[in-house]
Amino acid sequence: MLLAHRPAAAGLVAVAIALPALWAGEFHLRFLAEILIIGTAVMSLDLLVGFGGLVSLGHAAPFGLAAYAAAIASQSLGGNLLLVLPLGAATGMAVAAVMGAVILRTSHLFLLILTLLLGKIAWEIVFHWREVTGGADGLRGLPPLSLGPWELSDARSLYLLAAGLALAATTAARSFAAAPLGRALIGIREQPLRMTALGYSIPRIRFSAMLAAGAIAGAAGALYPFVNLYVGPQSVHWTLSATMIVMLVIGGVGSLWGAFLGSAAYLTVQTYVSSYTDRWQLFVGLVFVLTVLLLPAGIAGGLRSLVGGWAHGRNGNDRGA
Protein backbone atom coordinates (compact mmCIF):
# COMPACT_ATOMS: atom_id res chain seq x y z
CA MET A 1 0.00 0.00 0.00
CA LEU A 2 1.22 3.51 -0.75
CA LEU A 3 2.44 5.72 2.04
CA ALA A 4 -0.34 8.21 1.33
CA HIS A 5 -2.87 5.64 2.50
CA ARG A 6 -1.14 5.22 5.86
CA PRO A 7 -1.03 8.55 7.68
CA ALA A 8 0.77 7.11 10.72
CA ALA A 9 3.64 5.74 8.63
CA ALA A 10 3.77 8.93 6.56
CA GLY A 11 4.01 11.00 9.74
CA LEU A 12 6.78 8.81 11.08
CA VAL A 13 8.76 9.17 7.86
CA ALA A 14 8.29 12.96 7.87
CA VAL A 15 9.57 13.21 11.46
CA ALA A 16 12.47 10.85 10.73
CA ILE A 17 13.50 13.09 7.85
CA ALA A 18 12.97 16.38 9.68
CA LEU A 19 14.87 15.55 12.89
CA PRO A 20 18.38 15.30 11.42
CA ALA A 21 17.73 18.37 9.28
CA LEU A 22 17.18 20.33 12.51
CA TRP A 23 19.97 18.96 14.68
CA ALA A 24 22.61 17.05 12.75
CA GLY A 25 25.87 18.71 11.87
CA GLU A 26 27.55 19.17 8.50
CA PHE A 27 29.36 15.82 8.50
CA HIS A 28 26.36 13.78 9.55
CA LEU A 29 24.04 15.48 7.09
CA ARG A 30 26.37 14.64 4.23
CA PHE A 31 26.70 11.12 5.55
CA LEU A 32 22.91 10.72 5.71
CA ALA A 33 22.58 12.16 2.21
CA GLU A 34 25.00 9.52 0.95
CA ILE A 35 23.02 6.76 2.73
CA LEU A 36 19.83 7.99 1.09
CA ILE A 37 21.36 8.28 -2.38
CA ILE A 38 23.03 4.87 -2.32
CA GLY A 39 19.90 3.50 -0.64
CA THR A 40 17.78 4.78 -3.54
CA ALA A 41 20.02 2.96 -6.01
CA VAL A 42 19.82 -0.21 -3.90
CA MET A 43 16.04 0.13 -3.76
CA SER A 44 15.91 0.26 -7.54
CA LEU A 45 18.01 -2.91 -7.60
CA ASP A 46 15.38 -4.48 -5.33
CA LEU A 47 12.84 -4.06 -8.14
CA LEU A 48 14.99 -6.36 -10.26
CA VAL A 49 16.17 -8.80 -7.57
CA GLY A 50 13.25 -8.87 -5.16
CA PHE A 51 10.41 -8.70 -7.64
CA GLY A 52 11.85 -10.09 -10.86
CA GLY A 53 14.42 -12.51 -9.46
CA LEU A 54 16.93 -10.84 -11.79
CA VAL A 55 20.20 -10.65 -9.87
CA SER A 56 22.27 -8.02 -11.64
CA LEU A 57 25.93 -7.66 -10.81
CA GLY A 58 26.16 -4.50 -12.89
CA HIS A 59 23.83 -2.05 -11.22
CA ALA A 60 26.67 0.37 -10.51
CA ALA A 61 26.77 1.01 -14.28
CA PRO A 62 23.48 2.95 -14.61
CA PHE A 63 24.21 4.63 -11.26
CA GLY A 64 27.83 5.57 -11.93
CA LEU A 65 27.49 6.54 -15.59
CA ALA A 66 24.57 8.79 -14.64
CA ALA A 67 26.81 10.35 -11.98
CA TYR A 68 29.44 11.07 -14.63
CA ALA A 69 26.87 12.39 -17.11
CA ALA A 70 25.52 14.79 -14.47
CA ALA A 71 29.00 15.91 -13.40
CA ILE A 72 30.24 16.44 -16.95
CA ALA A 73 27.11 18.33 -18.00
CA SER A 74 27.31 20.56 -14.93
CA GLN A 75 30.87 21.60 -15.80
CA SER A 76 29.72 23.39 -18.92
CA LEU A 77 26.02 24.00 -18.24
CA GLY A 78 26.00 24.58 -14.48
CA GLY A 79 24.40 22.57 -11.71
CA ASN A 80 20.74 23.30 -12.48
CA LEU A 81 18.84 20.53 -10.70
CA LEU A 82 16.15 20.53 -13.37
CA LEU A 83 18.83 19.66 -15.91
CA VAL A 84 21.00 17.36 -13.81
CA LEU A 85 18.27 15.13 -12.41
CA PRO A 86 16.44 14.31 -15.68
CA LEU A 87 19.78 13.85 -17.42
CA GLY A 88 20.83 11.33 -14.77
CA ALA A 89 17.55 9.45 -15.02
CA ALA A 90 17.78 9.37 -18.82
CA THR A 91 21.40 8.17 -18.71
CA GLY A 92 20.51 5.45 -16.22
CA MET A 93 17.63 4.40 -18.42
CA ALA A 94 19.79 4.32 -21.56
CA VAL A 95 22.47 2.23 -19.84
CA ALA A 96 19.80 -0.11 -18.49
CA ALA A 97 18.31 -0.38 -21.98
CA VAL A 98 21.63 -1.60 -23.37
CA MET A 99 22.06 -4.05 -20.50
CA GLY A 100 18.43 -5.13 -20.79
CA ALA A 101 18.78 -5.85 -24.50
CA VAL A 102 21.74 -8.12 -23.78
CA ILE A 103 20.19 -10.05 -20.91
CA LEU A 104 16.64 -10.35 -22.30
CA ARG A 105 16.74 -14.08 -22.76
CA THR A 106 19.28 -15.16 -20.16
CA SER A 107 18.82 -16.10 -16.55
CA HIS A 108 20.59 -17.22 -13.39
CA LEU A 109 24.34 -17.70 -13.84
CA PHE A 110 24.49 -16.19 -17.33
CA LEU A 111 22.55 -13.15 -16.19
CA LEU A 112 25.02 -12.68 -13.36
CA ILE A 113 28.03 -12.99 -15.62
CA LEU A 114 26.66 -10.83 -18.43
CA THR A 115 25.73 -7.99 -16.09
CA LEU A 116 29.14 -8.28 -14.45
CA LEU A 117 30.88 -8.02 -17.84
CA LEU A 118 28.71 -5.10 -18.97
CA GLY A 119 29.55 -3.29 -15.74
CA LYS A 120 33.21 -4.00 -16.37
CA ILE A 121 32.94 -2.50 -19.86
CA ALA A 122 31.34 0.63 -18.38
CA TRP A 123 34.23 0.91 -15.93
CA GLU A 124 36.82 0.47 -18.73
CA ILE A 125 35.26 3.32 -20.67
CA VAL A 126 35.26 5.63 -17.66
CA PHE A 127 38.76 4.66 -16.63
CA HIS A 128 40.40 5.08 -20.04
CA TRP A 129 38.52 8.06 -21.48
CA ARG A 130 40.71 10.49 -19.56
CA GLU A 131 39.91 13.70 -21.47
CA VAL A 132 36.25 13.49 -20.53
CA THR A 133 36.13 11.53 -17.29
CA GLY A 134 39.45 12.39 -15.71
CA GLY A 135 40.41 8.72 -15.76
CA ALA A 136 41.63 7.36 -12.45
CA ASP A 137 41.54 10.86 -10.89
CA GLY A 138 37.86 11.37 -11.56
CA LEU A 139 36.28 14.82 -11.65
CA ARG A 140 36.49 17.54 -9.01
CA GLY A 141 35.59 21.21 -8.79
CA LEU A 142 31.97 20.76 -9.76
CA PRO A 143 29.63 23.76 -9.66
CA PRO A 144 27.02 23.77 -6.88
CA LEU A 145 23.55 22.38 -7.51
CA SER A 146 20.88 25.01 -7.93
CA LEU A 147 17.13 25.19 -8.23
CA GLY A 148 16.03 28.50 -9.72
CA PRO A 149 17.47 31.26 -7.52
CA TRP A 150 18.41 28.87 -4.68
CA GLU A 151 21.82 27.31 -4.35
CA LEU A 152 21.75 23.78 -2.95
CA SER A 153 25.34 23.38 -1.87
CA ASP A 154 25.16 23.33 1.92
CA ALA A 155 24.85 20.01 3.71
CA ARG A 156 21.28 20.62 4.90
CA SER A 157 19.94 21.36 1.39
CA LEU A 158 21.73 18.35 -0.03
CA TYR A 159 20.35 16.16 2.73
CA LEU A 160 16.79 17.38 2.16
CA LEU A 161 17.23 16.93 -1.57
CA ALA A 162 18.43 13.36 -1.10
CA ALA A 163 15.52 12.66 1.25
CA GLY A 164 13.07 14.08 -1.30
CA LEU A 165 14.58 11.92 -4.02
CA ALA A 166 14.45 8.82 -1.80
CA LEU A 167 10.78 9.45 -1.01
CA ALA A 168 9.81 10.14 -4.60
CA ALA A 169 11.75 7.11 -5.84
CA THR A 170 10.22 4.81 -3.22
CA THR A 171 6.74 6.05 -4.10
CA ALA A 172 7.43 5.41 -7.78
CA ALA A 173 8.84 1.95 -7.07
CA ARG A 174 5.86 1.03 -4.92
CA SER A 175 3.41 2.12 -7.57
CA PHE A 176 5.39 0.12 -10.13
CA ALA A 177 5.27 -2.97 -7.93
CA ALA A 178 1.54 -2.63 -7.32
CA ALA A 179 0.66 -1.98 -10.98
CA PRO A 180 -0.05 -4.76 -13.50
CA LEU A 181 3.54 -4.43 -14.75
CA GLY A 182 5.01 -5.10 -11.31
CA ARG A 183 2.65 -8.03 -10.77
CA ALA A 184 3.67 -9.47 -14.12
CA LEU A 185 7.28 -9.14 -12.99
CA ILE A 186 6.48 -11.27 -9.94
CA GLY A 187 4.65 -13.66 -12.24
CA ILE A 188 7.68 -14.29 -14.44
CA ARG A 189 9.80 -14.89 -11.34
CA GLU A 190 7.33 -17.40 -9.91
CA GLN A 191 6.06 -19.23 -12.97
CA PRO A 192 7.63 -18.08 -16.26
CA LEU A 193 6.16 -20.95 -18.29
CA ARG A 194 2.62 -20.13 -17.24
CA MET A 195 3.17 -16.44 -17.93
CA THR A 196 4.18 -17.31 -21.49
CA ALA A 197 1.13 -19.55 -21.79
CA LEU A 198 -1.02 -16.62 -20.64
CA GLY A 199 0.40 -14.58 -23.50
CA TYR A 200 2.83 -12.39 -21.54
CA SER A 201 6.10 -11.49 -23.23
CA ILE A 202 8.85 -12.22 -20.73
CA PRO A 203 11.46 -10.12 -22.56
CA ARG A 204 9.16 -7.08 -22.59
CA ILE A 205 8.47 -7.37 -18.86
CA ARG A 206 12.14 -7.71 -18.04
CA PHE A 207 13.08 -4.83 -20.29
CA SER A 208 10.48 -2.56 -18.67
CA ALA A 209 11.74 -3.47 -15.21
CA MET A 210 15.32 -2.75 -16.28
CA LEU A 211 14.28 0.68 -17.60
CA ALA A 212 12.42 1.59 -14.42
CA ALA A 213 15.27 0.45 -12.18
CA GLY A 214 17.84 2.16 -14.40
CA ALA A 215 15.97 5.47 -14.34
CA ILE A 216 15.75 5.47 -10.54
CA ALA A 217 19.40 4.44 -10.12
CA GLY A 218 20.35 7.15 -12.62
CA ALA A 219 18.42 9.86 -10.76
CA ALA A 220 20.23 8.84 -7.57
CA GLY A 221 23.54 8.79 -9.41
CA ALA A 222 22.97 12.35 -10.64
CA LEU A 223 23.05 13.72 -7.08
CA TYR A 224 25.98 11.61 -5.93
CA PRO A 225 28.82 13.80 -7.27
CA PHE A 226 27.36 16.94 -5.70
CA VAL A 227 27.20 15.42 -2.24
CA ASN A 228 30.77 14.11 -2.42
CA LEU A 229 32.06 17.08 -4.47
CA TYR A 230 33.74 14.40 -6.55
CA VAL A 231 33.02 11.52 -8.88
CA GLY A 232 35.51 8.74 -9.55
CA PRO A 233 35.66 5.41 -11.36
CA GLN A 234 34.80 3.53 -8.12
CA SER A 235 31.21 4.68 -8.62
CA VAL A 236 31.06 2.50 -11.75
CA HIS A 237 33.19 -0.36 -10.45
CA TRP A 238 31.72 -3.85 -10.12
CA THR A 239 32.60 -3.90 -6.43
CA LEU A 240 29.97 -1.18 -5.91
CA SER A 241 27.46 -3.42 -7.73
CA ALA A 242 28.36 -6.24 -5.37
CA THR A 243 28.16 -3.89 -2.38
CA MET A 244 24.65 -2.91 -3.48
CA ILE A 245 23.62 -6.57 -3.39
CA VAL A 246 25.14 -6.97 0.07
CA MET A 247 23.24 -3.87 1.25
CA LEU A 248 20.05 -5.24 -0.26
CA VAL A 249 20.40 -8.60 1.48
CA ILE A 250 21.26 -6.98 4.82
CA GLY A 251 18.28 -4.62 4.50
CA GLY A 252 15.81 -7.20 3.24
CA VAL A 253 15.14 -8.31 -0.34
CA GLY A 254 11.71 -7.51 -1.72
CA SER A 255 10.69 -4.88 0.84
CA LEU A 256 11.95 -1.79 -1.04
CA TRP A 257 12.39 0.30 2.15
CA GLY A 258 14.82 -2.28 3.55
CA ALA A 259 17.31 -1.01 0.96
CA PHE A 260 17.77 2.16 3.01
CA LEU A 261 18.36 0.18 6.19
CA GLY A 262 20.92 -1.99 4.44
CA SER A 263 22.67 1.02 2.99
CA ALA A 264 22.69 2.69 6.44
CA ALA A 265 24.03 -0.42 8.19
CA TYR A 266 26.77 -0.98 5.62
CA LEU A 267 27.93 2.62 5.37
CA THR A 268 27.85 3.05 9.15
CA VAL A 269 30.11 0.06 9.66
CA GLN A 270 32.34 1.25 6.85
CA THR A 271 32.58 4.80 8.18
CA TYR A 272 32.92 4.16 11.90
CA VAL A 273 34.74 0.86 12.04
CA SER A 274 37.21 1.90 9.36
CA SER A 275 38.46 4.67 11.65
CA TYR A 276 39.47 2.02 14.21
CA THR A 277 40.79 -0.68 11.91
CA ASP A 278 41.73 -1.25 8.28
CA ARG A 279 39.96 -4.57 8.50
CA TRP A 280 36.47 -3.03 8.43
CA GLN A 281 35.56 -5.30 5.52
CA LEU A 282 35.87 -8.17 7.97
CA PHE A 283 33.17 -6.55 10.09
CA VAL A 284 30.96 -6.04 7.07
CA GLY A 285 31.48 -9.70 6.22
CA LEU A 286 30.53 -10.66 9.77
CA VAL A 287 27.41 -8.47 9.72
CA PHE A 288 26.50 -9.95 6.36
CA VAL A 289 26.90 -13.55 7.48
CA LEU A 290 25.02 -12.92 10.73
CA THR A 291 22.17 -11.24 8.87
CA VAL A 292 21.84 -14.12 6.45
CA LEU A 293 21.90 -16.62 9.30
CA LEU A 294 19.73 -14.81 11.85
CA LEU A 295 17.55 -12.56 9.69
CA PRO A 296 17.00 -14.29 6.35
CA ALA A 297 14.49 -11.58 5.41
CA GLY A 298 16.99 -8.87 6.34
CA ILE A 299 16.60 -6.05 8.84
CA ALA A 300 13.27 -5.10 7.25
CA GLY A 301 11.94 -8.62 7.70
CA GLY A 302 13.22 -8.71 11.30
CA LEU A 303 11.55 -5.41 12.13
CA ARG A 304 8.35 -6.54 10.51
CA SER A 305 8.12 -9.72 12.58
CA LEU A 306 9.07 -7.69 15.67
CA VAL A 307 6.17 -5.30 15.06
CA GLY A 308 3.96 -8.25 14.17
CA GLY A 309 4.91 -10.03 17.40
CA TRP A 310 4.26 -6.87 19.39
CA ALA A 311 0.80 -6.45 17.84
CA HIS A 312 0.17 -10.10 18.52
CA GLY A 313 1.09 -9.79 22.19
CA ARG A 314 -1.06 -6.70 22.59
CA ASN A 315 -4.33 -7.83 21.08
CA GLY A 316 -3.95 -11.51 20.34
CA ASN A 317 -4.10 -10.86 16.63
CA ASP A 318 -1.87 -13.22 14.63
CA ARG A 319 -2.22 -11.37 11.34
CA GLY A 320 0.21 -8.65 12.27
CA ALA A 321 3.09 -9.69 10.00
Add this chain to the structure above:
Amino acid sequence: MTAVLEIAGVSKRFGAFQALTDVSFEVQEGETLGLIGPNGAGKTTLFNLISGFLSPDTGSLRFMGEPINGLPPARRAARGLVRSFQKPMVFPALTARENIAMAARQRAGDGLRWLGARRALEAAEARANRLLAESELGRRGGERMADLSHGEQRMVDVLMSLALEPRLLLLDEPTAGLARAEAERLLEMVRRHDARTAVVLIAHDIEIVFGACDRIAVLDLGRVLCCGAPEMVRAHAAVRTAYLGALADP
Protein backbone atom coordinates in the same frame (compact mmCIF):
# COMPACT_ATOMS: atom_id res chain seq x y z
CA MET B 1 -18.56 -25.30 -39.54
CA THR B 2 -15.20 -23.65 -39.35
CA ALA B 3 -12.04 -25.49 -38.44
CA VAL B 4 -10.35 -23.73 -35.54
CA LEU B 5 -7.32 -25.98 -35.65
CA GLU B 6 -5.93 -27.95 -38.60
CA ILE B 7 -3.00 -30.29 -38.02
CA ALA B 8 -1.48 -31.97 -41.06
CA GLY B 9 1.35 -34.52 -41.15
CA VAL B 10 2.98 -33.41 -37.91
CA SER B 11 6.00 -35.39 -36.68
CA LYS B 12 8.39 -34.84 -33.79
CA ARG B 13 11.47 -36.72 -32.71
CA PHE B 14 13.60 -36.35 -29.57
CA GLY B 15 17.06 -37.61 -30.49
CA ALA B 16 16.55 -41.14 -31.70
CA PHE B 17 13.06 -41.36 -30.20
CA GLN B 18 10.16 -40.77 -32.57
CA ALA B 19 7.57 -39.15 -30.28
CA LEU B 20 4.95 -38.28 -32.93
CA THR B 21 4.52 -39.62 -36.45
CA ASP B 22 2.40 -38.06 -39.18
CA VAL B 23 -0.38 -36.76 -36.92
CA SER B 24 -3.32 -35.15 -38.72
CA PHE B 25 -6.73 -34.00 -37.52
CA GLU B 26 -8.98 -30.97 -37.30
CA VAL B 27 -10.93 -29.37 -34.49
CA GLN B 28 -14.14 -27.47 -35.23
CA GLU B 29 -15.56 -24.41 -33.52
CA GLY B 30 -17.58 -25.35 -30.43
CA GLU B 31 -16.42 -28.96 -30.57
CA THR B 32 -14.99 -30.97 -27.70
CA LEU B 33 -12.37 -33.42 -28.90
CA GLY B 34 -11.09 -36.05 -26.51
CA LEU B 35 -7.45 -37.07 -26.83
CA ILE B 36 -6.70 -40.40 -25.19
CA GLY B 37 -3.86 -42.88 -25.22
CA PRO B 38 -1.52 -44.65 -22.84
CA ASN B 39 1.21 -42.83 -20.91
CA GLY B 40 4.02 -41.80 -23.19
CA ALA B 41 1.82 -41.89 -26.30
CA GLY B 42 2.76 -38.28 -27.10
CA LYS B 43 -0.35 -36.40 -25.99
CA THR B 44 1.47 -33.70 -24.03
CA THR B 45 4.07 -33.43 -26.77
CA LEU B 46 1.28 -32.74 -29.24
CA PHE B 47 -0.01 -29.93 -26.99
CA ASN B 48 3.50 -28.52 -26.82
CA LEU B 49 3.62 -28.42 -30.62
CA ILE B 50 0.18 -26.84 -31.00
CA SER B 51 0.87 -24.19 -28.34
CA GLY B 52 4.33 -23.42 -29.72
CA PHE B 53 6.45 -24.56 -26.75
CA LEU B 54 8.07 -27.04 -29.17
CA SER B 55 8.27 -26.86 -32.94
CA PRO B 56 7.43 -29.83 -35.17
CA ASP B 57 10.05 -31.46 -37.39
CA THR B 58 7.57 -31.76 -40.25
CA GLY B 59 3.95 -30.92 -40.92
CA SER B 60 1.84 -27.81 -40.70
CA LEU B 61 -0.35 -26.19 -38.07
CA ARG B 62 -3.15 -23.78 -38.88
CA PHE B 63 -5.18 -21.81 -36.37
CA MET B 64 -8.31 -19.95 -37.48
CA GLY B 65 -7.25 -20.65 -41.05
CA GLU B 66 -3.78 -19.11 -40.71
CA PRO B 67 -0.47 -20.94 -40.52
CA ILE B 68 1.09 -20.65 -37.06
CA ASN B 69 4.32 -22.62 -37.51
CA GLY B 70 7.09 -20.50 -36.01
CA LEU B 71 4.77 -18.18 -34.05
CA PRO B 72 6.04 -17.91 -30.45
CA PRO B 73 3.82 -19.35 -27.70
CA ALA B 74 2.90 -16.01 -26.13
CA ARG B 75 1.65 -14.73 -29.51
CA ARG B 76 -0.44 -17.86 -30.01
CA ALA B 77 -1.97 -17.36 -26.57
CA ALA B 78 -2.71 -13.75 -27.40
CA ARG B 79 -4.62 -14.93 -30.50
CA GLY B 80 -6.79 -17.21 -28.40
CA LEU B 81 -4.88 -20.49 -28.60
CA VAL B 82 -4.72 -21.32 -24.91
CA ARG B 83 -3.32 -24.34 -23.10
CA SER B 84 -3.13 -25.66 -19.57
CA PHE B 85 -0.39 -27.87 -18.18
CA GLN B 86 -0.48 -31.43 -16.97
CA LYS B 87 0.67 -30.36 -13.50
CA PRO B 88 -1.36 -27.44 -12.17
CA MET B 89 0.74 -24.41 -12.96
CA VAL B 90 -0.42 -21.53 -10.80
CA PHE B 91 1.12 -18.82 -8.63
CA PRO B 92 1.00 -20.52 -5.20
CA ALA B 93 1.77 -17.43 -3.11
CA LEU B 94 -0.92 -15.30 -4.78
CA THR B 95 -4.64 -15.47 -4.11
CA ALA B 96 -6.99 -17.38 -6.37
CA ARG B 97 -8.47 -14.07 -7.49
CA GLU B 98 -5.07 -12.61 -8.35
CA ASN B 99 -4.15 -15.75 -10.31
CA ILE B 100 -7.20 -15.29 -12.51
CA ALA B 101 -6.77 -11.51 -12.65
CA MET B 102 -3.23 -12.00 -13.99
CA ALA B 103 -4.79 -13.75 -16.99
CA ALA B 104 -7.66 -11.27 -17.28
CA ARG B 105 -5.30 -8.27 -17.42
CA GLN B 106 -3.32 -9.81 -20.23
CA ARG B 107 -6.51 -10.53 -22.15
CA ALA B 108 -7.68 -6.93 -21.69
CA GLY B 109 -4.36 -5.61 -23.02
CA ASP B 110 -3.54 -4.20 -19.56
CA GLY B 111 -0.92 -6.77 -18.61
CA LEU B 112 2.05 -4.40 -18.74
CA ARG B 113 0.37 -1.25 -17.52
CA TRP B 114 1.91 1.12 -15.00
CA LEU B 115 -0.06 4.30 -15.68
CA GLY B 116 -3.78 3.86 -15.19
CA ALA B 117 -3.07 0.88 -12.97
CA ARG B 118 -6.05 1.29 -10.69
CA ARG B 119 -8.70 1.05 -13.39
CA ALA B 120 -6.97 -1.96 -14.98
CA LEU B 121 -6.62 -3.74 -11.64
CA GLU B 122 -10.27 -3.17 -10.75
CA ALA B 123 -11.54 -4.36 -14.11
CA ALA B 124 -9.47 -7.55 -13.89
CA GLU B 125 -10.61 -8.23 -10.33
CA ALA B 126 -14.22 -7.83 -11.36
CA ARG B 127 -13.66 -10.27 -14.20
CA ALA B 128 -11.95 -12.73 -11.84
CA ASN B 129 -14.85 -12.47 -9.41
CA ARG B 130 -17.35 -13.24 -12.15
CA LEU B 131 -15.39 -16.33 -13.16
CA LEU B 132 -15.06 -17.45 -9.55
CA ALA B 133 -18.81 -17.10 -9.12
CA GLU B 134 -19.40 -19.22 -12.23
CA SER B 135 -17.30 -21.98 -10.70
CA GLU B 136 -18.98 -21.82 -7.28
CA LEU B 137 -15.58 -20.92 -5.81
CA GLY B 138 -16.80 -17.39 -5.20
CA ARG B 139 -16.03 -17.29 -1.50
CA ARG B 140 -12.53 -18.80 -1.85
CA GLY B 141 -11.20 -16.00 -4.06
CA GLY B 142 -9.22 -14.37 -1.27
CA GLU B 143 -7.36 -17.55 -0.28
CA ARG B 144 -3.79 -18.15 -1.33
CA MET B 145 -3.55 -20.82 -4.01
CA ALA B 146 -1.32 -22.89 -1.74
CA ASP B 147 -4.15 -23.06 0.82
CA LEU B 148 -6.72 -24.42 -1.64
CA SER B 149 -7.49 -28.11 -2.10
CA HIS B 150 -6.18 -29.97 -5.12
CA GLY B 151 -9.60 -29.85 -6.77
CA GLU B 152 -9.97 -26.13 -6.15
CA GLN B 153 -6.51 -25.49 -7.57
CA ARG B 154 -7.42 -27.42 -10.71
CA MET B 155 -10.56 -25.33 -11.01
CA VAL B 156 -8.67 -22.03 -10.66
CA ASP B 157 -6.10 -23.29 -13.17
CA VAL B 158 -8.92 -23.76 -15.70
CA LEU B 159 -10.46 -20.39 -14.80
CA MET B 160 -7.14 -18.73 -15.63
CA SER B 161 -7.37 -20.23 -19.11
CA LEU B 162 -11.02 -19.18 -19.46
CA ALA B 163 -10.12 -15.62 -18.46
CA LEU B 164 -8.18 -15.47 -21.73
CA GLU B 165 -11.42 -16.06 -23.67
CA PRO B 166 -9.87 -18.84 -25.76
CA ARG B 167 -10.99 -19.79 -29.26
CA LEU B 168 -9.21 -23.09 -28.72
CA LEU B 169 -8.59 -24.50 -25.27
CA LEU B 170 -6.11 -27.35 -24.79
CA LEU B 171 -6.67 -29.04 -21.42
CA ASP B 172 -3.95 -31.49 -20.36
CA GLU B 173 -5.44 -33.90 -17.82
CA PRO B 174 -7.42 -31.21 -15.98
CA THR B 175 -9.35 -33.87 -14.09
CA ALA B 176 -6.37 -35.88 -12.83
CA GLY B 177 -6.76 -36.59 -9.12
CA LEU B 178 -10.35 -35.35 -9.02
CA ALA B 179 -13.35 -37.40 -7.92
CA ARG B 180 -15.76 -38.27 -10.73
CA ALA B 181 -18.37 -35.70 -9.63
CA GLU B 182 -15.75 -32.96 -9.26
CA ALA B 183 -14.32 -33.76 -12.69
CA GLU B 184 -17.74 -33.61 -14.31
CA ARG B 185 -18.49 -30.29 -12.64
CA LEU B 186 -15.23 -28.84 -13.97
CA LEU B 187 -15.89 -29.94 -17.54
CA GLU B 188 -19.49 -28.76 -17.41
CA MET B 189 -18.30 -25.35 -16.34
CA VAL B 190 -15.87 -25.18 -19.28
CA ARG B 191 -18.61 -26.17 -21.73
CA ARG B 192 -21.15 -23.82 -20.20
CA HIS B 193 -18.74 -20.88 -20.25
CA ASP B 194 -18.65 -20.27 -23.99
CA ALA B 195 -20.27 -22.57 -26.52
CA ARG B 196 -18.05 -21.37 -29.39
CA THR B 197 -14.78 -22.37 -27.75
CA ALA B 198 -13.22 -25.48 -29.23
CA VAL B 199 -11.81 -27.77 -26.54
CA VAL B 200 -9.22 -30.54 -26.80
CA LEU B 201 -9.33 -32.63 -23.64
CA ILE B 202 -6.71 -35.10 -22.48
CA ALA B 203 -8.01 -37.35 -19.70
CA HIS B 204 -7.43 -40.86 -18.48
CA ASP B 205 -10.89 -41.57 -17.11
CA ILE B 206 -12.52 -43.19 -20.15
CA GLU B 207 -16.07 -42.71 -18.89
CA ILE B 208 -15.50 -38.98 -18.50
CA VAL B 209 -13.99 -38.65 -21.97
CA PHE B 210 -16.70 -40.67 -23.66
CA GLY B 211 -19.35 -38.72 -21.77
CA ALA B 212 -17.99 -35.22 -22.38
CA CYS B 213 -16.60 -35.34 -25.93
CA ASP B 214 -18.17 -35.01 -29.38
CA ARG B 215 -15.29 -36.86 -31.01
CA ILE B 216 -12.32 -38.81 -29.73
CA ALA B 217 -8.81 -39.25 -31.11
CA VAL B 218 -6.73 -42.17 -29.90
CA LEU B 219 -2.97 -41.75 -29.84
CA ASP B 220 -0.64 -44.71 -29.46
CA LEU B 221 3.15 -44.72 -29.84
CA GLY B 222 2.95 -41.28 -31.45
CA ARG B 223 0.38 -42.22 -34.12
CA VAL B 224 -3.32 -41.48 -34.38
CA LEU B 225 -4.94 -44.93 -34.21
CA CYS B 226 -8.38 -43.61 -34.95
CA CYS B 227 -10.44 -40.46 -34.67
CA GLY B 228 -14.20 -40.23 -34.68
CA ALA B 229 -17.46 -40.34 -32.75
CA PRO B 230 -17.36 -42.09 -29.34
CA GLU B 231 -19.38 -45.14 -30.54
CA MET B 232 -17.05 -45.64 -33.46
CA VAL B 233 -13.94 -45.39 -31.29
CA ARG B 234 -15.44 -47.78 -28.77
CA ALA B 235 -16.03 -50.32 -31.51
CA HIS B 236 -12.60 -49.93 -33.13
CA ALA B 237 -10.71 -53.22 -32.88
CA ALA B 238 -7.18 -51.79 -32.73
CA VAL B 239 -8.19 -49.36 -30.01
CA ARG B 240 -9.70 -52.16 -28.00
CA THR B 241 -6.52 -54.18 -28.04
CA ALA B 242 -4.13 -51.24 -27.64
CA TYR B 243 -5.85 -49.28 -24.97
CA LEU B 244 -9.41 -49.75 -23.94
CA GLY B 245 -9.25 -53.48 -23.25
CA ALA B 246 -12.01 -54.69 -21.01
CA LEU B 247 -13.05 -51.12 -20.21
CA ALA B 248 -14.78 -50.78 -23.58
CA ASP B 249 -17.15 -53.67 -23.03
CA PRO B 250 -20.57 -52.51 -21.98
